Amino acid sequence: MVELRGVGYEAGGRRILEAVDASFLEDRFNVILGPNGAGKSTLLKIAAGLLAPSAGTVRYGERAVTPADARGLARMRAVLSHHVELAFPLAVEDVVLMGRYPHYGRAPTARDREIVASALALVEMSDRRRQAYPTLSGGEQQKVQLARVLAQIWSEGRSAESTVLFLDEPTSNLDVHYQVHLLEATRGLLGRGCTVVAILHDINTALQFGDRFLLLESGRVALTAERADQIPAALVEHVFRIRARQVRDPEQGDVIWRFGR
Amino acid sequence: MLSRLTRRQFCLALGSLLALALVASAAIGAFTFSPAQLVRDLAQAAGWTPASAADALGRNVLLKLRLPRVLLCGLTGAVLGVSGTIMQGLFRNPIVEPGLAGTSAGAALGAALVFVFGGTTALAFTSLGSLAVPVLAFAGAFGATMLVYRVSSSFGKVNVFTLLLAGIAVNAVCNAGTGYLSYVARDPQARNITFWNLGTFTTADWRGVAMVGLVFAVCFGWSLRYGKALNALMLGEDEAAYLGIDPQRLILRLILLNTLMVAVDAAMVGVIAFVGLVVPHMLRMAKSSDYTFLLPASALLGAVLMELVDIAARLVIRPAELPIGILTAVIGAPVFLGMLLRQQRLGGAPVATGGAHG
Numbered sequence: 001m002v003e004l005r006g007v008g009y010e011a012g013g014r015r016i017l018e019a020v021d022a023s024f025l026e027d028r029f030n031v032i033l034g035p036n037g038a039g040k041s042t043l044l045k046i047a048a049g050l051l052a053p054s055a056g057t058v059r060y061g062e063r064a065v066t067p068a069d070a071r072g073l074a075r076m077r078a079v080l081s082h083h084v085e086l087a088f089p090l091a092v093e094d095v096v097l098m099g100r101y102p103h104y105g106r107a108p109t110a111r112d113r114e115i116v117a118s119a120l121a122l123v124e125m126s127d128r129r130r131q132a133y134p135t136l137s138g139g140e141q142q143k144v145q146l147a148r149v150l151a152q153i154w155s156e157g158r159s160a161e162s163t164v165l166f167l168d169e170p171t172s173n174l175d176v177h178y179q180v181h182l183l184e185a186t187r188g189l190l191g192r193g194c195t196v197v198a199i200l201h202d203i204n205t206a207l208q209f210g211d212r213f214l215l216l217e218s219g220r221v222a223l224t225a226e227r228a229d230q231i232p233a234a235l236v237e238h239v240f241r242i243r244a245r246q247v248r249d250p251e252q253g254d255v256i257w258r259f260g261r
Numbered sequence: 262m263l264s265r266l267t268r269r270q271f272c273l274a275l276g277s278l279l280a281l282a283l284v285a286s287a288a289i290g291a292f293t294f295s296p297a298q299l300v301r302d303l304a305q306a307a308g309w310t311p312a313s314a315a316d317a318l319g320r321n322v323l324l325k326l327r328l329p330r331v332l333l334c335g336l337t338g339a340v341l342g343v344s345g346t347i348m349q350g351l352f353r354n355p356i357v358e359p360g361l362a363g364t365s366a367g368a369a370l371g372a373a374l375v376f377v378f379g380g381t382t383a384l385a386f387t388s389l390g391s392l393a394v395p396v397l398a399f400a401g402a403f404g405a406t407m408l409v410y411r412v413s414s415s416f417g418k419v420n421v422f423t424l425l426l427a428g429i430a431v432n433a434v435c436n437a438g439t440g441y442l443s444y445v446a447r448d449p450q451a452r453n454i455t456f457w458n459l460g461t462f463t464t465a466d467w468r469g470v471a472m473v474g475l476v477f478a479v480c481f482g483w484s485l486r487y488g489k490a491l492n493a494l495m496l497g498e499d500e501a502a503y504l505g506i507d508p509q510r511l512i513l514r515l516i517l518l519n520t521l522m523v524a525v526d527a528a529m530v531g532v533i534a535f536v537g538l539v540v541p542h543m544l545r546m547a548k549s550s551d552y553t554f555l556l557p558a559s560a561l562l563g564a565v566l567m568e569l570v571d572i573a574a575r576l577v578i579r580p581a582e583l584p585i586g587i588l589t590a591v592i593g594a595p596v597f598l599g600m601l602l603r604q605q606r607l608g609g610a611p612v613a614t615g616g617a618h619g
Binding site: 045048050067070071072073074075077078079081084086087088089090091094098099101102152 | 353354355489492493495496497499500502503504505506507545549550551
């Protein structure tokens with residue numbers, strides 16, 4: 001579980017986050033929603049231990065999170081950003097192996113190699129393992145990055161220490177095929193003691209894959225919801241400055257949002 | 262064929278190549294040695310076989326002139342190869358080398374100060390004696406590199422664009438300083454600066470070999486610890502931090518060890534361009550961009566290439582020899598232009614790739 005208490009952040013005299021209290025639950029797909037500039041990315045960086053908050057605390061269960069503990073955090077927390085470019089033709093398996101860096105010293109163990117192979121198999125990229133990363137398509141590159149972060153917090157079954165996976169707009173460059181594939185693969189981590197926290201821009205995607213929601217507006221929490229139907233249309237209209245209308249999927253019965261001006 | 266070799270086999274092959282290049286480089290020159298002669302002279306020098314008077318001249322040439330030159334040349338190649346690898350890792354760009362970030366130009370300015378004012382007692386650094394050139398070269402190189410780094414880093418982050426532009430500015434200032442010094446210098450000193458700016462192994466002696474060898478051993482050993490970190494840095498500073506690496510500390514340490522190695526070497530042999538660019542490039546093409554492989558392999562390949570170029574420098578205009586920097590520029594500059602063209606064709610911005618976006 002990831003707990004933020006009274007988290008504030010200021011940069012260059014500007015207040016970006018103010019008194020944010022939030023709990024991201026274990027074995028849930030926690031989604032952070034909010035318009036551009038609401039402070040989502042900053043909140044994620046603080047929660048992931050990259051930035052120290054100006055006020056407040058972050059804990060993973062009993063563990064206090066600080067940037068000074070970078071190495072320790074790296075063994076149980078991974079972050080997938082939205083697009084990682086490489087200027088060098090590194091092989092796919094070498095990129096995935098980076099996820100194991102916090103776990104080994106000079107040379108990877110057989111176990112590290114196994115985990116890399118398993119992570120590549122999970123994202124269905126095993127046959128590309130020797131290909132140069134920059135020659136892959138954007139969607140394939142993102143699959144490889146997912147394999148890298150999965151390798152970083154890999155555990156068989158339910159491990160003793162719980163893990164945390166942050167996703168910072170992981171699907172914003174991807175077509176629907178890769179979007180669905182990637183988000184389903186991350187949902188596969190649930191039930192193994194992993195807390196998944198994702199920033200997603202597409203509200204319908206967020207509602208389809210998420211099972212706990214935090215709506216951020218101008219650096220403050222506007223709403224916390226457990227289910228999609230607990231999010232009032234009026235609030236969404238106000239926060240995103242748009243007209244919103246809910247329709248029902250005739251087969252599944254779940255809510256789909258339509259937006260207009 | 263190369264791709265079938267494992268990385269270990271690849272490095273072993275490079276090592277064997279280096280052994281061959283060292284022997285060839287020791288044998289070839291104004292005074293030619295056969296392999297049998299090399300063995301005999303070395304055995305006599307080591308005292309394993311009684312020294313014969315007939316071999317005295319050859320032995321002297323080999324021990325006092327040829328061997329220090331061959332070793333200093335190999336060490337220089339290794340220093341420049343490793344330095345190119347480290348800097349390309351730091352800047353996340355394959356077209357960077359020590360000449361670019363002000364390191365070489367700063368070292369040249371520091372050394373030129375000693376060449377021109379070294380004779381005047383008024384300056385404090387004359388008390389450094391023979392260490393004056395390496396110490397001032399280091400001061401110049403470190404000052405220039407740190408200035409480039411400070412200018413280009415804000416909010417604790419290094420901006421690659423600014424870094425490259427700052428490198429151009431600092432290079433211009435250092436070159437102007439060196440140019441002024443060679444302008445005001447009396448003739449023999451000016452000639453010294455010219456030679457030094459083109460690189461030369463003709464002044465090699467055992468003291469230089471020992472100094473560069475020691476500094477290289479320390480810096481190279483130190484750099485081997487950062488193979489994984491340099492790989493992680495390819496993903497961008499934030500991604501590296503998520504993998505447990507402190508990018509700011511890493512960058513500072515790498516600049517320090519890189520500057521130390523390049524400056525001490527440059528103080529002995531002058532400025533030799535493009536080796537640091539070409540060596541990692543060849544290794545990336547032949548094998549892999551993994552820094553845990555590139556770091557050791559670039560030391561070996563750098564040494565091999567430098568020996569080959571030095572042999573060529575001794576042969577092309579026999580009995581005179583070409584300054585080594587002229588040859589490396591003639592070979593390296595087209596490679597550099599080719600790399601630029603290729604990056605442009607691939608559509609990637611040559612200076613801003615690498616890292617996470619968003």
